[in-house]
Amino acid sequence: MRIEHVGLFVSKLEQTVSFYEKYFGAMASAKYYNSRTTFTSQFLTFSDGARLEVCTRADLNSSRLTGYPLGYQHLAFALGSRQAVDTLSAKITEAGYQHLSGPRVTGDNYYERVVCDPEGNQIELTV
Numbered sequence: 001m002r003i004e005h006v007g008l009f010v011s012k013l014e015q016t017v018s019f020y021e022k023y024f025g026a027m028a029s030a031k032y033y034n035s036r037t038t039f040t041s042q043f044l045t046f047s048d049g050a051r052l053e054v055c056t057r058a059d060l061n062s063s064r065l066t067g068y069p070l071g072y073q074h075l076a077f078a079l080g081s082r083q084a085v086d087t088l089s090a091k092i093t094e095a096g097y098q099h100l101s102g103p104r105v106t107g108d109n110y111y112e113r114v115v116c117d118p119e120g121n122q123i124e125l126t127v
Helices: 013-024 082-094
Strands: 006-009 032-034 039-045 051-056 074-078 099-105 111-116 122-126
Touching (some): 013 051
Parallel strands (some): 074 122
Antiparallel strands (some): 039 051, 099 111, 111 122
């Protein structure tokens, strides 16, 4: 068994798709749109075959909870080296996206930095 994909609701679909294409080399599918529900999505496929479905619709609940809300927490990308983690984190931060933490080695021995995508979703960059 494997996870087929992870779905993520966002308010700005095109901006979020572009972010993952630019910084993570994702390949975007054609856009799907359902006129009855206003649901729109694109699948992003990464080099190892992992997929992220980025979705939006007109009736999204746009209020954000503070702290650590239930549900989706973060995406983690294994980049292969500390240098790759540091380099990508710097590019994302220099482009004006939020840097939350790191570099650090966690208690379970992960070298990581945490940044945010355009919607504020957390992305863990690790070796």
